[in-house]
Amino acid sequence: MKNLTTTLAALVIMSASSVFADGHKVKVGMITTLSGGGSGLGIDVRDGFMLAVKDNKNISVITKDDQRKPDIAVQLADKMIQSDKVDVLTGIIWSNLAMAVVPATVNQGKFYLSPNAGPSKLAGKGCHKNYFNVAWQNDNLHEAAGGYANSAGFKNSFILAPNYPAGKDALTGYKRFFKGKLAGEVYTKLGQKDYAAEIAQIRASGADSVFFFLPGGMGIGFMKQFSQSGIKLPVVGPAFSFDQGILKAVGDAALGVKNTSQWSKDINNAANKKFVSEFQKEYGRLPSLYASQGYDTGKLLISAMSKAKIKDMDKFRNELRKADFSSTRGKFSFDKNHHPIQDIYVREVIKEGKTLTNKIVSVGLKDHSNVYVSECNM
Amino acid sequence: MTFILFFEQLLNGMQFGIMLFLMSAGLTLIFGVMGLINLAHGSFYMIGAFCAALIAGLTGSFWLALLASLIGAAIAGVLIEIIIIRRLYRRDHLDQVLATFALILLLSEGVRWIFGAFPLYLNIPNILNGSIPLFFDIIYSKYRLFIILIGFLIAAGLYLLITKTRLGIRIRAGQNDRQMISALGVDISKLYTIVFAIGAGLAGLAGAMIGAIQSVEVGMGEPILILAFVVIVIGGIGSIKGAFIGSILVGVTDTIGRVFLPNFLKIFMESANATSIGSSIGSMLIYILMALILIMKPSGLFGKN
Numbered sequence: 001m002k003n004l005t006t007t008l009a010a011l012v013i014m015s016a017s018s019v020f021a022d023g024h025k026v027k028v029g030m031i032t033t034l035s036g037g038g039s040g041l042g043i044d045v046r047d048g049f050m051l052a053v054k055d056n057k058n059i060s061v062i063t064k065d066d067q068r069k070p071d072i073a074v075q076l077a078d079k080m081i082q083s084d085k086v087d088v089l090t091g092i093i094w095s096n097l098a099m100a101v102v103p104a105t106v107n108q109g110k111f112y113l114s115p116n117a118g119p120s121k122l123a124g125k126g127c128h129k130n131y132f133n134v135a136w137q138n139d140n141l142h143e144a145a146g147g148y149a150n151s152a153g154f155k156n157s158f159i160l161a162p163n164y165p166a167g168k169d170a171l172t173g174y175k176r177f178f179k180g181k182l183a184g185e186v187y188t189k190l191g192q193k194d195y196a197a198e199i200a201q202i203r204a205s206g207a208d209s210v211f212f213f214l215p216g217g218m219g220i221g222f223m224k225q226f227s228q229s230g231i232k233l234p235v236v237g238p239a240f241s242f243d244q245g246i247l248k249a250v251g252d253a254a255l256g257v258k259n260t261s262q263w264s265k266d267i268n269n270a271a272n273k274k275f276v277s278e279f280q281k282e283y284g285r286l287p288s289l290y291a292s293q294g295y296d297t298g299k300l301l302i303s304a305m306s307k308a309k310i311k312d313m314d315k316f317r318n319e320l321r322k323a324d325f326s327s328t329r330g331k332f333s334f335d336k337n338h339h340p341i342q343d344i345y346v347r348e349v350i351k352e353g354k355t356l357t358n359k360i361v362s363v364g365l366k367d368h369s370n371v372y373v374s375e376c377n378m
Numbered sequence: 379m380t381f382i383l384f385f386e387q388l389l390n391g392m393q394f395g396i397m398l399f400l401m402s403a404g405l406t407l408i409f410g411v412m413g414l415i416n417l418a419h420g421s422f423y424m425i426g427a428f429c430a431a432l433i434a435g436l437t438g439s440f441w442l443a444l445l446a447s448l449i450g451a452a453i454a455g456v457l458i459e460i461i462i463i464r465r466l467y468r469r470d471h472l473d474q475v476l477a478t479f480a481l482i483l484l485l486s487e488g489v490r491w492i493f494g495a496f497p498l499y500l501n502i503p504n505i506l507n508g509s510i511p512l513f514f515d516i517i518y519s520k521y522r523l524f525i526i527l528i529g530f531l532i533a534a535g536l537y538l539l540i541t542k543t544r545l546g547i548r549i550r551a552g553q554n555d556r557q558m559i560s561a562l563g564v565d566i567s568k569l570y571t572i573v574f575a576i577g578a579g580l581a582g583l584a585g586a587m588i589g590a591i592q593s594v595e596v597g598m599g600e601p602i603l604i605l606a607f608v609v610i611v612i613g614g615i616g617s618i619k620g621a622f623i624g625s626i627l628v629g630v631t632d633t634i635g636r637v638f639l640p641n642f643l644k645i646f647m648e649s650a651n652a653t654s655i656g657s658s659i660g661s662m663l664i665y666i667l668m669a670l671i672l673i674m675k676p677s678g679l680f681g682k683n
Binding site for chain 1: 380382383386387390391393394486487490497498499501502507508509517519521522588591592593594595596597598600601633636637640653654657658661
């Protein structure tokens with residue numbers, strides 16, 4: 001008899017939990033860059049996200065490649081929303097693609113969780129209750145770089161970035177914190193790989209330091225060519241120019257360079273240690289900051305799913321806003337405009353055995369938010 | 379704007395042009411001789427760079443890597459010509475564009491499958507590392523001078539090949555009258571394979587040389603391919619001389635425009651706007667140049683009829 005009741009009880013619990021689980025199913029559409037020049041970034045975000053949601057049976061993910069083209073990203077988003085009926089979209093790396101996809105997505109009543117792109121327009125006037133950025137507002141890392149440049153005593157910086165929304169945010173962010181003069185300010189073409197012309201300008205400018213934001217393959221070309229040019233100026237940049245994916249290709253030219261990041265492999269907390277070791281075990285390489293952002297996005301989603309059903313959007317949104325998960329970055333919360341408040345670190349490129357990687361040197365900006373909060377009416 | 383900066387930028391433009399020439403020489407030959415629009419030409423650039431990175435990783439020698447890029451891309455060219463391209467000569471241009479576009483996708487995916495999506499490592503040898511002083515206090519990268527030198531040597535070599543050798547005579551004859559030359563007993567399909575291999579090899583060499591200062595990654599050839607098409611349209615389709623002049627013209631215009639236009643606009647407007655508008659117009663400049671040349675000479679600078 002006792003056996004029967006326990007069996008029945010078990011059955012009831014099981015069926016209850018399966019009903020419970022059904023209401024909790026979430027379909028995620030991941031649109032990210034998996035081919036072409038910027039594919040390393042998209043692959044890291046995808047792998048980080050997949051690692052986070054690997055053991056969660058209630059999440060199903062559809063992944064598509066946007067080829068870093070805004071028109072393709074828009075088509076994919078439409079298809080995912082209309083015919084695949086996804087609940088949440090995520091994955092976009094590039095700010096020009098985010099500008100094309102995010103407003104339409106959130107206006108159609110879907111959540112968008114950005115694992116990377118954080119253009120200023122979506123943080124300020126264009127903010128939306130269904131849009132969350134789990135990485136940073138675009139200006140953040142560059143603001144920290146500007147702050148670092150002051151403390152390093154730089155007085156005359158030459159600054160360059162690609163000509164697209166995030167590039168403009170980058171230079172704006174650096175200039176906001178940097179107190180010295182500018183020896184030159186240059187916008188390059190997105191995807192440009194040859195920087196001979198810009199390097200010649202740096203040489204002629206009389207600058208005492210160089211700040212550059214060139215994510216992905218662009219940064220590899222710049223650093224290699226810069227070190228060959230024989231110009232001996234200190235270089236500072238955001239982590240995007242020195243992430244784990246490109247350090248190997250840049251080679252020793254990157255050694256000793258200071259860069260700013262919200263994440264680093266050596267941040268000392270349990271969630272980060274677990275993430276770094278699991279990522280290495282799963283994929284056989286060191287994670288980059290992009291992977292950590294993808295991972296945190298997955299964990300954020302899971303944290304909200306454990307408290308609310310996705311169909312109850314208001315409740316789900318409230319749970320997202322609480323950011324009740326252990327981030328690989330340590331302390332993490334959302335500001336009013338759904339962008340992170342977090343520490344930004346200064347890292348240095350070092351050699352661990354034969355592998356180039358980053359080590360935290362200091363905290364650049366503590367509990368840093370963004371300047372666009374006041375422009376956002378939400 | 380000093381003379382030294384201007385001259386350095388001129389050299390940069392030349393070096394960029396030389397690299398475009400290596401790409402467009404093959405493209406224009408293939409189009410001129412076989413009438414084939416080969417969108418997959420950028421893939422040979424990528425294959426060359428990956429062959430070089432592979433050999434450099436195995437042997438540590440940059441020179442062997444350069445040789446490997448030339449040979450590897452040429453072999454890939456021969457295989458692809460025999461297996462796929464050969465079937466396209468008699469088809470119209472739309473079919474060729476579709477098929478070679480499919481080749482881009484296949485080759486890119488294939489390379490990603492073998493080497494992964496992350497950029498690879500290819501370093502220049504110590505002897506070419508760093509910069510040397512030229513005249514008037516101009517300091518210039520040794521490696522870029524090396525690229526310019528190699529480019530001129532190859533241009534001279536191609537000129538001799540086309541004008542002085544039997545193979546060159548056949549290539550020119552093939553451009554003029556395909557049926558007549560095969561009627562005269564020349565093995566036209568072998569000729570096509572050779573021309574295709576030369577084009578692929580040169581593109582591969584360009585990929586390896588540039589891969590060493592940029593990055594070796596999947597999809598690296600496509601941006602260059604677009605510029606190479608601009609070059610052959612400007613130079614006149616089928617003309618090696620046109621490809622050479624067109625390449626230098628595009629390289630120098632692009633570099634000089636990109637650098638000096640923002641500075642020029644700063645005379646009239648506020649600095650941030652000048653930088654942003656100047657760089658935007660700077661990147662359009664070569665297309666404006668192409669449009670102007672086509673208005674004056676619809677078949678390009680050295681094109682026939």
